[in-house]
Amino acid sequence: DQQVKQNSPSLSVQEGRISILNCDYTNSMFDYFLWYKKYPAEGPTFLISISSIKDKNEDGRFTVFLNKSAKHLSLHIVPSQPGDSAVYFCATGGGNKLTFGTGTQLKVEL
Template sequence: DQQVKQNSPSLSVQEGRISILNCDYTNSMFDYFLWYKKYPAEGPTFLISISSIKDKNEDGRFTVFLNKSAKHLSLHIVPSQPGDSAVYFCAAGIGNQFYFGTGTSLTVIP
């Protein structure tokens, strides 16, 4: 049973435009959410997080939005750069339990 889902396996965006990556979850009790970025042949690296008490968190070009009523999380990258091309995983957790999504492969076209 997939508790965290990323329904778009891939996304292509022109350099300079906005990238929007989406994530849906099923457990309304999750109290923290994160995005990880993964380059080929490397482990995931932490990108940005948000707790369930917030609906937005911003860090430079990266903004995460949380819509608890829709159980939906999104990551906005503005402006997108070729170096952002990677696989992005969302993750959600509560206490000692956490789950990763299946990942979205982002390609930023120069």
């Protein structure tokens, strides 16, 4: 049973507009939440995180929102740039390991 779900396998956005990537989780015991970005033929790289005691964290163009009551996590990228085109994985953590979602392929078009 998938504990972390990214229901949109792909997303296409125009350059300069906002990209919103979504993630749902089932386990209310998760302590922290992260987003990773992955380019082809490379390993995932950490993007941004948020702990369960917060509902928003911002880092430049990237903002992560956490809605604990809905068990929902989202990543906002604004403005979107062509270099943001990649697969984005959300991940939830607790204990010794991370549990990843299935990923969303973001394509930012000119």
